[in-house]
Amino acid sequence: MKNIVIAAGYATRLGELTKNFPKPLLKIGDNTILGRMLDDIDTIPEIDEHIIITNHKFAPIFEEWAASLNYTKPVTIVDDGTETNDTRLGAVCDLLFAMERLSIDDDMLVVAADNLLFFSFGEFVNFAKEKGTSCIMCHHQPSVEKLQRTGVIEVDGEWRVLSMEEKPQVPKSHWAVPPFYIYLRKDLELVKGSVADGCGKDAPGNLAHYMARKSVLHAWPMSGGRFDIGSLDTYHEACERFGK
Secondary structure, eight states: EEEEEEOOOOOOGGGGGGSSSSGGOOOOEEEEEEHHHHHHHHTTTTTEEEEEOTTTTTTTHHHHHHHHOSSSEEEEEEOOOOOOOGGGOOHHHHHHHHEEEEEEEEEEEESSSSSSEOOOHHHHHHHHHTTEEEEEEEEEEEEHHTTTEEEEEOOTTTTBBEEEEOOSSSSSSSSEEEEEEEEOOGGGHHHHHHTTTTOSSSSSSHHHHHHHHSOEEEEEEEOOOOOOOOOSHHHHHHHHHHHO
16 A cells, blocks of 8 residues: 655745745654654555655655655655646646556555644554445534535445535535545546546545545544644644644
8 A cells, every 4th residue: 555645735824934845844843744644654564655746846855854764664755846836736636646657556545744643544544444445534523614614424324425525515414524535446547537537636635525426435433633734823833732
């Protein structure tokens, strides 16, 4: 299984802090945001490589960072060739770019690079092995306002995804979908053809929404919390709460 990290954005909401530096490599205490995530993922036996897809502007910074690592699995940096927020490919196209560039023909764990997580991805991988399908994560979100800004799913008693909507005005459930996914090898042809078939390009949730209509997905309810670093305020809050 390949661990594919989507890290090609420009984090414009963090202003000067990320004008010339990638958000995933910002420090929280003595580690980076991404480093905290990879520390966990690297321990999963099924993972055999970390693939980080980034942009041309930040690729040299990621390369320098990767050279200092001592993970048990190799780290590969993929440069998508873009240099500005206006020319970015979008998360789904970045995934397809990495798949084509590296000829990926394997199960994939696909993760966003800007969250602090308080559970192990190993639980998610085990859930996908048990179900034998591609999988997404979910968590209970009581706020309708927040549900209107994310993906929302309906599931049956076995956690099979019955439907998924992006940013619904009238959510059909309180199960929100964070940006962490497992796409099995048997579904890769669907993934590769997704954009040509009308899948949205920008957010990683667009692909999950597309796959929920095209294949069988199950949803794993997160066993712990997460902290999404999406703004300067939330970054400073993360440093204060988790960096000491």
